[in-house]
Amino acid sequence: MASSIRVRATSNGDITEVQALIQHPMDTGLVKDSKGELIPAHFIQELKFECNGKDVFVANWGTAVSKDPYVKFSFKGAKKGDELKISWTDNKGGSDTTTAKIA
């Protein structure tokens, strides 16, 4: 199955810019479905980016992050060809991991 994580990491001199898009419903637990039943909360709690054995960015999310979340940040200390590891875990114990090469 295709990964739920799509990442683009581009190196620009010393700075690496990372954009990530994750497929996830991010249900708040407050919305009702067409039968009037509450859709239980289902959302990513932690999203982590690691590069060269070091955490470069860690996100803690609540239900207010939009469906199919997007995040963008930049960090120093990596170069072209380095691997960036991305992983998330949600409140139901689901998780996914992927790696991306910095271009």
Added chain:
Amino acid sequence: MTTTTGTHPTRRLILQGAASVALLGLGNLPFGAVPARAAANDKYPEEAFKQKSEADAIKALYGKTAEPSDKVKLDAPEIAENGGVVPISVTTTLDKVTSIAFFVAENPFALAASYKIPDGTIPAVANRLKMAKTTKLTAIVEADGKLYSATKEVKVTVGGCGG
């Protein structure tokens, strides 16, 4: 999942120092009233995400209050047509930033997202948040153990949390 314990000894020491100063400042207030809690904790801040009001969420996440600063630049639309997807970004010129958090005052739960900024990561984040209705949006930057904030009013025409 690897843990990050011990990767930032300096930051941890600074934070512990700040926490004990805060405790001293409390004088003889009973213990356990509000445990000073730094956002740099490795654990997911479950309690902070459960707080309904912005003030309580900030207290639960950081254990202290923030002061407004023009060095924190919050970028959000004036009017969001779709409250389900509101692009928000924050940048700052402050040094020694350790975390950035977003609070949406009128949402059922105020804390939306909290980001840890390790050494070497640029203190700037862009993401997309849900907003239930027209609301005050606050970004808090933790730099050198202190909290700085920026706020902006966002008009929402269609809420993002209702059903």
